[in-house]
Amino acid sequence: MNTQFKAALLTEDTRFYEEIKASSMEEQEVRLNVYRNNVTVSLIEALCDIFPVTEAIVGDEFFHAMARIYLLNNPPSSPIIREYGQNFSDFIRNFEPAQSLPYLPDLAALEHAMLTLTHSEEYDMLDQEAVSDAFTSVEDPSTLSLRVPPTTHILVSPFAIGSLYQAHFSDGHQRLNQVEINKSEYLLLVKSHLYAQLHVINKEEAIFIKNLMQEKTLGNAVPESDSFNLGETLAKLIEWKILTNVTQIHTKQPL
Known part of the structure; x- marks a missing residue:
């Protein structure tokens, strides 16, 4: 019935x-x-x-x-x-x-x-002081592993859907028609402060964050690109509060 x-x-x-x-x-x-x-x-x-x-x-x-x-x-x-x-x-x-x-x-x-x-599941995020302490506690920052939540996603679209989404929730819907919709975008989706957060990023930043998601060390996560700015990217990750852990990866010394 x-x-x-x-x-x-x-x-x-x-x-x-x-x-x-x-x-x-x-x-x-x-x-x-x-x-x-x-x-x-x-x-x-x-x-x-x-x-x-x-x-x-x-x-x-x-x-x-x-x-x-x-x-x-x-x-x-x-x-x-x-x-x-x-x-x-x-x-x-x-x-x-x-x-x-x-x-x-x-x-x-x-x-x-x-x-x-x-x-999805909520994870505790590190504040700026905790990240800074982790970096200053090691001699070689390239050996650090920066973790992001496992629910993090990187999306690529041939259209500016991230900018469109942000325009809708910004200071007025009239900005929707100002978005260059045919411009491709890389998007970072991560949960922080109880809600999903959307950030429009560039290709090099997307590669870097994907490498972090694969648990590569900082030195191995940096993309081979002259246009990539590690300092600016790290500042964004800290500001967005999407780092869950920063630990040093000890490599075995050759015999």
């Missing part, structure tokens, strides 16, 4: 009508439509909360229509509403009316990744 009821709520399936006490099929439909409307509205509102930047880009009317079509073929598989919309970006990628906005699927994927990261 529960399976039939769920199917009836999100489709035009009439097989569940016989379970509804009413004098006619029309009355059964009216009663079921009350539930249908409540569920549909709730799911659309959930998608609006999960993908606010995507909604701002396409507008309320377009987003609601797109979300309604999505939920008809993608009913929730979990009672945890924040888990809904995991494949919404894939749906948008194949949604014909959205083809004029090729960056929209990447933007939606970023928004869902940020939500997932916010609900």
Whole structure:
């Protein structure tokens, strides 16, 4: 019965009508439509909360229509509403009316990744004093291992979706149309201060942070690039408070 009821709520399936006490099929439909409307509205509102930047880009009317079509073929598989919309970006990628906005699927994927990261495990971060003490306590800083949370992600997009995301949550939505959307970006996603944090970084910084994620020492993590500034990058990591540990890696001395 529960399976039939769920199917009836999100489709035009009439097989569940016989379970509804009413004098006619029309009355059964009216009663079921009350539930249908409540569920549909709730799911659309959930998608609006999960993908606010995507909604701002396409507008309320377009987003609601797109979300309604999505939920008809993608009913929730979990009672945890924040888990809904995991494949919404894939749906948008194949949604014909959205083809004029090729960056929209990447933007939606970023928004869902940020939500997932916010609900991931929290790690204690080092403050500036702790990092400074770790560096001053060793003779050779290149032997240090700088750890970031294991939930850290580096994303690469051919579009400026990071800048678009930041513009939405900054001092006004009018900045959205000022973003050079066709400019590729490297994005750092990390959880700090209870929430997911998004930072737009350059290619060399992305390589460096990826090397840290692979637990390479500082000396081995520095990319081979004249444009990479180690001091500035370390200052950013300290300011953003995304270092969980700084330890020295002792190498074996040759016999």
